[in-house]
Amino acid sequence: MTPLKDGLELDADKRDILGSPPQPTEDVMGRKFVDCREHPSESHCSLAISADNEDELLEAVVQHAKTVHGAQDTPEFRKQIKESIKPGTPPT
Numbered sequence: 001m002t003p004l005k006d007g008l009e010l011d012a013d014k015r016d017i018l019g020s021p022p023q024p025t026e027d028v029m030g031r032k033f034v035d036c037r038e039h040p041s042e043s044h045c046s047l048a049i050s051a052d053n054e055d056e057l058l059e060a061v062v063q064h065a066k067t068v069h070g071a072q073d074t075p076e077f078r079k080q081i082k083e084s085i086k087p088g089t090p091p092t
Contacts, residue, residue, distance in 0.1 A: 033090045034061045034081060041069055048090035057085060 033050035034057065049064060051057035061081050065071035 030087060031089055032057055032085050032087055034084055034086070035090045036064075038084065043068070045069070050089055054082075054085060058082065 031050050031052055032054055033048055035048040036045035037048070039045075045068065047064065047068075049057060049060050051060065058078065058081055062071075062073055062078065065077070065081075066073055071077060
């Protein structure tokens with residue numbers, strides 16, 4: 001194992017089929033996303049936004065909702081967005 005910063009370690013023996021560099025073996029916080037396709041709108045928006053940090057994701061989604069969909073930035077709206085955040089990356 002090769003130690004990395006933040007206490008992560010790499011296992012040099014684990015490579016995928018294409019020979020990609022080894023990945024951290026310790027679970028780390030993964031990406032999160034919000035997908036507009038899951039929220040019906042008149043514009044049929046197909047945007048999906050993802051980030052590693054939930055606060056960063058929330059701010060990006062709020063800005064998108066305000067500018068594209070005319071949403072109001074309220075505590076209740078932010079709560080609804082937080083409840084719709086999913087782990088991983090959006091499907092294509």
